[in-house]
Amino acid sequence: MRKILNFAHFYMILGVVSGFYYREITKLNDFTGDTQLSVVHTHLLALGMLFFLLVLALEKLFALTSSRLFGWFFWIYNAGLALTVAMMTLHGTLTVLGHGSNEAIALAAGLGHILLTVGLILLFVTLGKRIPAKQAAHPAEAAEPSTV
Template sequence: MRRSLHAAHVYMILGVISGLYYRELTKAHHFEGETQLSVVHTHLLALGMLVFLIVLALDKLFRLSGSRHFTAFFWTYNAGLALTVLTMTYRGTMTVLGHSVPEAVSGIAGLGHIVITVGLVLLFTLLGKRVPATHTAADPEAVAESV
């Protein structure tokens, strides 16, 4: 569980720093156009901090972190998010600075999103194994025991 808490904390810090970086870089270069830097902050806070806070709560309820599936989810998801955020930061910075961006950067960002998706599939697979099956309303004792 501490791993999820630490990940959420790191993503919160990176999210705040990326927002500051976006604001200061665009201000320093008098840039007023569209840039991917504007959404790096949101990606880090939503896909990083908030996801890991939710995973922390799910871990508390269903003891997820003790399994190798959790470890696979954790590292796969983090690798995908890091790849995505790094390519977005690179593209956004190059846009603000007025440089062209190689087309391969879009492919790498797409790969990052695919890796995030694989991480989410691993998480849902683990949840499917840990969350108890629902009980029918015809068996009130089973429902009471599961709560």
């Protein structure tokens, strides 16, 4: 559980730093157009910090880390998020500096999105294995019936 919290905290810090980077690089270069840097901050906070805080809550409820698939989800999702955000930052920085992007950046960003998708699929498979298929409608129904 501590690892999940640490990653949420890490993404919070990166989100704040990326917002600062966006503001400063555009100000230093007198850039007023559209750039992907404007959404890196949001991606890190939503897909990083908030997402892992939600996973932390799910871990508390369903012990997700006891599943062998959780490790696969965790590292594949993080790799996808890191690659996606890195390519957004690179592409946005090149835009601000007046340079064009290339196909390699688009290809890497696409791979990042694919890894994110695979990670999400693994999370849902893990959840499906950890959540019981049937639950009693009321906790009292799960207890032995009384003979009164």
